[in-house]
Ligand SMILES: *[C@@H]1O[C@H](CO)[C@@H](O)[C@H](O)[C@H]1NC(C)=O
Ligand SMILES: *[C@@H]1O[C@H](CO)[C@@H](O)[C@H](O)[C@H]1NC(C)=O
């Protein structure tokens with residue numbers, strides 16, 4: 001894993017000076033409406049350069065102390081195809097020890113803008129409030145060897161081994177900012 005990240009970092013350094021990351025879309029859907037729903041899920045552009053993400057998710061069966069998260073990186077090539085990373089992990093365990101470096105990077109990007117930033121159990125609605133995407137852009141570039149194109153991160157949230165929600169983030173890598 002460490003070697004893998006090391007290689008990603010080097011490739012990332014070679015490519016990031018040339019590329020720019022834009023968040024193009026965000027989709028949230030409940031797979032179990034008795035467990036969770038979404039009342040907010042969008043990326044809002046304030047002006048040409050600044051965008052933020054808002055999510056509001058109601059949890060109906062709290063407390064939740066058993067969460068499994070699957071992350072799949074996808075690249076668009078006649079449809080979204082798996083690309084590089086496909087991991088499933090125990091999210092409650094991660095929140096306790098924060099050991100996995102790539103997941104830690106993702107976690108660090110939203111932890112100051114969300115109330116998901118504590119250890120399990122969760123006994124409240126889940127909020128991501130004005131997560132500005134500019135900082136994420138620059139952090140991602142350090143790790144991912146990305147060629148220009150459309151990518152997505154598909155996330156699948158399970159509780160007690162049942163898939164409850166899917167949140168997909170869509171991004172575009174291009175040569176310059178626009
Ligand atoms: C989600 O649940 C809340 C709280 O029960 C309800 O007010 C809202 O209408 C629901 N929204 C959707 C989109 O189902
Ligand atoms: C865009 O909006 C952000 C946040 O409100 C602000 O800080 C920034 O100066 C704005 N940029 C332009 C070019 O207006």
Ligand SMILES: *[C@@H]1O[C@H](CO)[C@@H](O)[C@H](O)[C@H]1NC(C)=O
Pocket residue numbers: 111112113114115117118
């Ligand atoms: C969690 O986010 C809140 C703001 O939503 C922030 O005040 C708090 O410091 C964060 N906690 C951690 C552990 O990052």
Ligand SMILES: *[C@@H]1O[C@H](CO)[C@@H](O)[C@H](O)[C@H]1NC(C)=O
Pocket residue numbers: 066090159160161
């Ligand atoms: C989570 O819940 C599932 C289903 O009840 C169970 O099989 C699994 O052992 C639980 N995991 C943890 C870490 O408690």
